[in-house]
Amino acid sequence: MKTITITKIVKKVIFTAVLLVGFTGFSQEEEEPAQKFSLSGSVDAYYRANINSANKTIPDGSGGEIFIAPPTSFANANGFALGMANVIASYEGEKVGFVADLVFGPRGEEAVFGSPVGSTNIVNQLYVYWKVSEVVTLTFGNFNTYLGYEVISPTGNFNYSTSYMFSNGPFSHAGLKADFAIDDNWSAMLSVMNPTDLTADNPESLYTYGAQLGYSTDASSAYLNFLYGKQELGAENTFQVDLTAGSDITDDFYLGFNGTYADTDGDGFYGLALYPQYKTSEAFAIGLRGEYFTVFADGADDDSVFAATLTGSYAVGSLTFKPELRIDSFENEIIPNADLDDVQKSLASFTLAAIYSF
Template identity: 55%
Template sequence: MIKITITNIRKILIILCLGFSINPLMAQESEGIEGFISKLSIQGSVDTYFRTNFNGLNKFEYNENGDIIGSPQAPATSFANDPGFALGMANLIFGYEGEKVGFVADLVIGPRGEDAVFLSGPSTNLVNQLYVYYNVSEKLTLTLGNFNTFLGYEVISPVGNFNYSTSYMFSYGPFSHTGLKAEYSFSDKWSGMLAIMNPTDWTEFDPFGLYSFGGQLGYSNDSGNAYLNILYGEQAPNTSATFQIDLTTGWDITPVFYLGLNTTYSSNGEGFYGAAFYPQFKTTENFALGLRAEYFEEMEDGGPVYGAGVRTYDFTLTGNYTVGSLTIKPELRLDRVSEDVFVNTDLVPTNKLSSFILAAVYAF
């Protein structure tokens, strides 16, 4: 105890001496510190929801012996699948944007966040994104670290999606990558990106010594944008390499009508392909109505969701009512599958599931 006390006293004296010597320098550099603080940003969101099925189970069913004979039904897509009143996530994003360099630390807490970082270890299961970047020039930016995927129309945060539930194409594509990417602006409208990354969703480290390659070609103007995305690489040892090509685009057709499109093809032994339209109408200043109409088909040699060769249709009608920073999202969803993958309230197999969600998303 004596040694620890003496050591602590020495540390305190050193800190005090440094403080007195640094204080004049701090005064001289106060403008620089204020400038640094002015470039820091904090944003994020909180979301929660209620979910129920019209023709499927909303709770566990038991027989007279207490054995489970039925469980709550939900589409086999990511997030928003729990029955009754349920939680989404709290999202907190810290950022610094300097003239040349910056960073983003994106933290998540809650079921949606846990599902999004499902391959992260205990030490990083709160980290959705964590990266630094360097603006080498006005045209070239290098980014190193963990970043959300560049493929697909939908994103992890509910703030970035019109619909609250997610599509099949999003759910079975990549969520996040860890690696190095280079983004280049060819002009005001055209851009490109190349990346080398860990296997998909292995965000904390690379356990296999395998790497994936990504690329993107983008076009944008005042009316919308279009991105052609490619991903290639082995995601685990002794497996076929994943090849995914993806087109994402969205345009303001009129001041009140927007149309988005996502189409994708993914092959790795359990592949799929599909397309989804996203028409959205702004009916008033505070309310908009949008539809996701998705077709999703799994490969004949193996599918990741309901089985080889299975076809799925997802029709999701969502309202967005905005009050300040809060968005209320009532949503009707119908999933129709070519096989009987659901059961109805009588425990009879069926190929249809209709459901309702009422979600609240607060963004700051």
């Protein structure tokens, strides 16, 4: 009888303990907030070679040496070369948060070229934000530009090399912006900022103003962007209007678009690009960037280029390989030939990039 009683008591104790453990686990699951701090980033390297021009440096006209490469940002070295290491620390609270985005390496150095001369600045982005309400979010600090289709990080672009519109437009801004979630589809943004790419300070106390109107659904999006203000002392105001759009035509086929126009007292540029991309499997996709770009001076076209970039993307876990064939066709003869004894209108080049994201 004693044995039976003790057994019953033990069973009751165990049953009660199981209930308590289950209840505690359930309560923690319900009450414990999602992880707010995160660490992410990427590492990339590449190989690049010209097909119809010399693979060596040439004088740049100012006492230095440059590689023969497309005159766009990033990935312009010969042979095996480095991109950058990108480390992003962020904290997302219920109302407030921050992003600290650090870059190391050639691509990173070129991205933060607006830092003070002699600076060892490695800051790509550094900002705090406050979700004032469900509708309004304020961002204060240094953030990458809202204009254009492409971004600084290679993980955010399908093509590894970058476009002329991206290379000639803003990279980053420092200032205050307000984002408005108008409804489930419509959004807007207003900002006051330092001159373009002056992200560490504002030595001349000049300011630039920005605006954006956006519309997005689950399958497509479009953003109309504006920028206006003085970029340097003694210059006229710069005005830029930019449209980016993209849509999933099918489950496997995506089409993107970017068009831009920038003018500073009759000098500036305009261009447009299409970005068709087709996913053949979970691991592989292929995409084309076809871009037309023109620089003008004193209100008249000065030079133009058509660039076609065909890129493959093969993913092995978190590592992505991107073989890329690019042909730049210029209006004028500006590219040295293979023997460096003449100039030509086109440059064909091949790039193989490896990008690891975490």
